[in-house]
Amino acid sequence: MRPRIAIWLVLCVSLAAVAVADDLSVVESESIQRTFPVTRAVDVDNFDGSVTVTGSDAREIKVEIHKTIRACSPEKVQEAKREVQLDMAQHDDGLRVYVDGPFRCKCGDGSINNRGSRFYGYEVSFDFTLQVPRDTNLRLRTVNRGNIRVENTAGTFDLENINGGLELVEVSGSGHAYALNRPVKVLFSRNPAAASDFGSLNGDVDITFRPGLSADLWMKTFNGHAYTDFDVSALPTRAAVREQREGKFVYKSNEFFGVRVGQGGPELKFDAFNGDIRIRNREK
Numbered sequence: 001m002r003p004r005i006a007i008w009l010v011l012c013v014s015l016a017a018v019a020v021a022d023d024l025s026v027v028e029s030e031s032i033q034r035t036f037p038v039t040r041a042v043d044v045d046n047f048d049g050s051v052t053v054t055g056s057d058a059r060e061i062k063v064e065i066h067k068t069i070r071a072c073s074p075e076k077v078q079e080a081k082r083e084v085q086l087d088m089a090q091h092d093d094g095l096r097v098y099v100d101g102p103f104r105c106k107c108g109d110g111s112i113n114n115r116g117s118r119f120y121g122y123e124v125s126f127d128f129t130l131q132v133p134r135d136t137n138l139r140l141r142t143v144n145r146g147n148i149r150v151e152n153t154a155g156t157f158d159l160e161n162i163n164g165g166l167e168l169v170e171v172s173g174s175g176h177a178y179a180l181n182r183p184v185k186v187l188f189s190r191n192p193a194a195a196s197d198f199g200s201l202n203g204d205v206d207i208t209f210r211p212g213l214s215a216d217l218w219m220k221t222f223n224g225h226a227y228t229d230f231d232v233s234a235l236p237t238r239a240a241v242r243e244q245r246e247g248k249f250v251y252k253s254n255e256f257f258g259v260r261v262g263q264g265g266p267e268l269k270f271d272a273f274n275g276d277i278r279i280r281n282r283e284k
Contacts, residue, residue: 026070026072029066029068034065035063047099047104048099052151055133055136056132058133063097102120143162148165148166150167152169153173154171168186172192173192185207186208191210195266195268199272200273211281217261218257218258218268219269224275227276227279230281231261
């Protein structure tokens with residue numbers, strides 16, 4: 001019986017450690033406000049928290065940040081302040097806002113390890129609110145406990161969220177929008193003029209275009225359905241792509257099915273593995 005008792009004791013200790021890590025009852029908050037000269041691009045790479053961007057006629061960039069530290073002890077609060085850093089810097093290619101911490105893998109590409117912030121006995125969240133000129137190009141990222149929302153912009157967009165949703169309202173640019181575990185919803189004020197793609201693994205993809213859309217739509221869903229308000233005609237199925245590996249030919253199926261709206265135009269892709277695709281006409 002002794003081995004079983006030893007295993008049970010180890011399990012209890014492990015559970016106790018998890019309970020301590022989850023008891024983040026010490027909370028400290030602060031607000032940060034910064035203003036930057038106008039620039040062509042804004043890059044926000046967050047980890048915990050939301051990112052909200054609104055386009056305006058102002059010729060400056062206003063950044064408001066609400067920072068919250070939750071920790072299991074005052075000592076862990078101080079540790080969080082030392083280890084989690086917010087870097088805001090304006091470079092030739094634009095404004096870059098970057099949240100760094102031990103949850104980054106330190107492998108040179110800024111990717112995330114699989115431990116999450118609570119592994120360290122604290123979590124630090126940053127909720128970003130930015131006001132930018134309407135034609136600003138956007139690259140926005142976040143991972144946990146926050147959505148990405150963009151409103152009234154006309155620049156290009158490159159948006160990714162892991163555990164939150166994406167919402168774009170009254171936008172007129174082109175780009176990439178992907179939410180791994182939540183829905184993607186877009187309302188265009190002017191139809192995109194260049195190739196764009198929208199996707200989610202575990203959420204719906206719901207995109208509303210202006211009347212008069214003329215584009216080639218390519219769609220893929222595994223456990224959902226695809227719907228559209230527009231009159232469409234079928235496009236020919238694309239041939240499998242051939243690659244050569246180790247002296248052998250490998251063929252990859254495209255799996256997307258295509259339809260043409262109007263006279264055709266930019267290629268718009270929609271990918272919802274476990275959700276529905278809805279392509280709406282704003283007039284209806």
